[in-house]
Amino acid sequence: MATHNLLLLPGDGIGPEIMVEVKKVISWFNAQGGDSFETDEGLVGGSAYDAHGVAISEEDMAKAMAADAVIFGAVGGPKWDSVPYDVRPEAGLLRLRKDMELFANLRPAICYPALADASSLKKDIIEGLDILILRELTGGVYFGEPKTITDLGNGQKRAIDTQVYDTYEIERIAKAAFEFARTRNGKVTSMEKRNVMKSGVLWNEVVTATHKNGYEDVKLEHMLADAGGMQLVRWPKQFDVIVCDNLFGDMLSDVAAMLTGSLGMLPSASLGAADPKTGKRKALYEPVHGSAPDIAGTGAANPIAMIASFAMALRYSFEKVAEADMLDKAIANALAKGLRTKDIASEGTKVVGTSEMGDAIIAEL
Amino acid sequence: MATHNLLLLPGDGIGPEIMVEVKKVISWFNAQGGDSFETDEGLVGGSAYDAHGVAISEEDMAKAMAADAVIFGAVGGPKWDSVPYDVRPEAGLLRLRKDMELFANLRPAICYPALADASSLKKDIIEGLDILILRELTGGVYFGEPKTITDLGNGQKRAIDTQVYDTYEIERIAKAAFEFARTRNGKVTSMEKRNVMKSGVLWNEVVTATHKNGYEDVKLEHMLADAGGMQLVRWPKQFDVIVCDNLFGDMLSDVAAMLTGSLGMLPSASLGAADPKTGKRKALYEPVHGSAPDIAGTGAANPIAMIASFAMALRYSFEKVAEADMLDKAIANALAKGLRTKDIASEGTKVVGTSEMGDAIIAEL
């Protein structure tokens, strides 16, 4: 029986509170016998800055590199709004993504049946929605150099960010998109701005070539990213897998998440390449939502996205598909019973706190 | 009595068809006496490429520079999908924006009462919506250099796009945002990604400084652009004026346009700086929608966004506010009578073609 090593990085704001609920879930799985999970914990974001003056310490980075999976909460908050750029809370997350080479970011946008009414969109538009945004996560304008602010004199400064993509970076995310589409509805929509950006031209070219090279059973469609944003709002069910670069993925996945009305519910997985020897991938799992500093400490945070992120870990890092399905089902059941945290409450439902929601999900397991 | 010179650039796809309706509107205004409009016509986009091998000829560029306003249709279509990058249809539009220095792009997202049901969003979320997206239009990743694709050998290419912003570029669009907000609900939301992009850091800094420098009567709020996309979907009425860079503006204004359910209805204005001597601004007016090649030639295109773009020209280039209001009212009246082009048809309304819709609006004048 295997032991899996998890590094928990709760981070800032509501991060630590929702991580407590994941720990309960982990204990529940450990108590069942079978494979077990060993957890270690570290600091990231503002809390790491407060302790070490950096957004993640070298020691915690080393732990992350060695772990079988990293379970990440959320980072940031007004407290750290004016810390130096290089050590701002987000730098911790960006370093994890880059150093662990987590190039494939999976952001499922699904509409939980019990929450179809919570969306700002009409029910028929989003009911049953199940799309996957696959975002390239280690390239593009997030990491390209130069990335500078220069003083030009005369009261003028010049800021530069650089969007860079190489063929291999686009190819590996395109392959991942086609492979995920095969396990879903067999369709990939690639989004870029080839009419304005050279990286969009190369993106389009490489995705098209990759498709021809062994993936022609999957349907491929190209869409300009601005039109894609529109189409997400107009009729999101037309999509199955959407693949795009780091910045477009950031924007489009947030729009998609909000469509479902289930923002506090949506998990994500960031995966590296499979090790040629062991087949293992480095991986980090985190909720799509942020650190919500305004409600931190009130016990009102919704732990579901965090728990669902652990379900993704079961699925993608530990091949425990049955267990992942079971955990996802437990979440859906708790919702179906009418339990809601404040962010998703509606008439006729029962509002519970973070910890009660965690307990209710475990009770359903 | 003044004569105003308009350059009409119908472009591709449905562009020429909807421009015909604007010409009717212009004739109507000319027939009333008072100031008159003289029109000249040119080619842009694919149609310019077919005639001259470029996306806009030097002659037409010169006419655009000299005109009091340019009225622009739409460009692009599958026919030109594989023409060289430098002469692709969009290059004509981008050159007009850049050479005319049209740095301020106004994209109102309003929900026509008669169309509140056409949106994919719930009626209470979008009914009465009236926001203005102010997009920086001559800087950022659209024009920054280097913008290249390089062959690295080994089957690898590298694509680079460069996002560049100088202080003065941010300052002038921020000023415009505050000034528009004063004529509206007095609130500006500035959107960037300062947590990832240096241009976001500078953007935030300059907008904040500009605000302190004479605009503190306007309420200023900052939002990360991804969160902004979410908030647009969640509760768009929280916004008044949104100001952002070229690429975020492209994405966010398209999402905002689709929220209203009135995409075929939305006009835009692109304005340059006021000439220090004459006070005049270079200006280009165009619908937010594209060239819709799939319906070109069928007589089904919706001419409203194009006509409303001419109303914006009356308002912003010719200080004809009463006339602009009258034209906007005529559009609303034609809709209130139940006339619809196919794209906005719904039960109980009467579907009409491009030319009938144009005539109906003129009848309301």
Ligand SMILES: CC(C)[C@H](C(=O)O)[C@@H](O)C(=O)O
């Ligand atoms: C926190 C921030 C750096 C991050 C990003 O921009 O990638 C976040 O918005 C996300 O989408 O995970």
Ligand SMILES: CC(C)[C@H](C(=O)O)[C@@H](O)C(=O)O
């Ligand atoms: C046609 C294209 C170059 C253009 C842009 O990206 O700016 C369009 O999408 C727009 O928003 O006006």
